[in-house]
Amino acid sequence: MLKIGSVFLLIVILFSCNRKDEQVYVNDLDGTWNKKQKQEFEFKINDVQNPKNIIFVVRNNNNYPYSNLRLIVNFESPNKKITTDTLNYILAKPNGEWLGTGFGETKEILFQYKLNYKFPKIGSYKINVTQAMRRDILPGIEDLGIKVESAKP
Numbered sequence: 001m002l003k004i005g006s007v008f009l010l011i012v013i014l015f016s017c018n019r020k021d022e023q024v025y026v027n028d029l030d031g032t033w034n035k036k037q038k039q040e041f042e043f044k045i046n047d048v049q050n051p052k053n054i055i056f057v058v059r060n061n062n063n064y065p066y067s068n069l070r071l072i073v074n075f076e077s078p079n080k081k082i083t084t085d086t087l088n089y090i091l092a093k094p095n096g097e098w099l100g101t102g103f104g105e106t107k108e109i110l111f112q113y114k115l116n117y118k119f120p121k122i123g124s125y126k127i128n129v130t131q132a133m134r135r136d137i138l139p140g141i142e143d144l145g146i147k148v149e150s151a152k153p
Contacts, residue, residue: 024145026057029144031063031141034136034137053147054114057108057147060109060141068090070132071086078122113146
């Protein structure tokens with residue numbers, strides 16, 4: 001029950017703190033992420049004049065066994081063109097201390113994916129993410145999300 005309440009509180013906080021030009025999508029992984037379980041995000045872009053930032057939001061806890069997180073990201077445009085990126089993000093300092101913010105054992109960290117990205121056309125975009133770590137079942141990842149915001153000039 002506490003887990004459900006904390007996820008609900010996180011979503012409320014994220015949406016209440018959003019600027020008008022910001023979209024946030026969060027998938028609850030419930031502490032484990034299966035390699036076969038794609039995390040899918042779909043969002044609409046209505047303004048192609050102003051560049052945007054796409055940022056990953058990762059929440060991990062002390063059960064996470066690594067200091068990094070490798071992701072395979074498929075980015076699909078409205079014309080169905082897909083680009084694939086393999087990313088490696090650092091979650092901990094060399095001494096094992098978690099990066100990010102938060103109280104207790106859960107930390108939230110933001111990772112830049114596309115900065116000042118000028119979307120080519122108006123429409124629906126999709127991002128599919130799979131974990132590319134050594135374990136098929138990856139413990140310690142509580143949530144994965146994306147934030148799409150207007151880039152600051």
